[in-house]
Amino acid sequence: MRKSLVAGLAILLASCSPKHSVVAGGEPNTGKNLVGWYGCGSCHEISGLPEAKGLVGPPLRRIARRVYITGSVPNTPANLMHWIREPRKVDARTIMPDMGISEQHGRDIAAFLYTLD
Numbered sequence: 001m002r003k004s005l006v007a008g009l010a011i012l013l014a015s016c017s018p019k020h021s022v023v024a025g026g027e028p029n030t031g032k033n034l035v036g037w038y039g040c041g042s043c044h045e046i047s048g049l050p051e052a053k054g055l056v057g058p059p060l061r062r063i064a065r066r067v068y069i070t071g072s073v074p075n076t077p078a079n080l081m082h083w084i085r086e087p088r089k090v091d092a093r094t095i096m097p098d099m100g101i102s103e104q105h106g107r108d109i110a111a112f113l114y115t116l117d
């Protein structure tokens with residue numbers, strides 16, 4: 001009973017959540033190149049990028065459909081950008097490194113991640 005209530009709530013949340021596909025000022029094609037440049041694929045499988053095969057972090061796919069990212073942070077463009085730029089400020093224990101990504105690059109990468117199937 002309780003379990004199905006929780007499952008129902010999760011489905012409700014998922015269906016209510018907006019599909020984040022637009023990051024103001026972010027350019028998805030640039031973001032795609034930057035993901036290659038920063039080597040995100042050494043830790044993540046990324047849908048549509050066959051060379052991105054890393055298994056250290058979770059596969060990056062359907063990010064726009066997620067209610068939460070990293071299992072705890074509400075999925076908003078601002079939170080996704082913050083995670084990309086300073087993951088260790090969001091979660092001090094994560095092994096995802098802060099890579100010195102600029103604000104504009106963070107925008108472009110977030111815009112790209114929101115296009116993933």
Ligand code: HEC
Binds near residue numbers: 035040041058071084
């Ligand atoms: C050294 C390995 C490593 C590198 C390099 C790395 N990540 Fe991560 N990433 C992780 C790990 C591990 C997690 C899971 C962290 C957690 O949930 O606390 C993660 C989580 C994420 C998430 C959240 C995924 C989800 O399912 O909620 C996103 C988005 C992300 N990374 C994007 C990137 C991007 C973009 C880059 C390149 C700029 C990158 N990562 C580079 C290891 C890495």
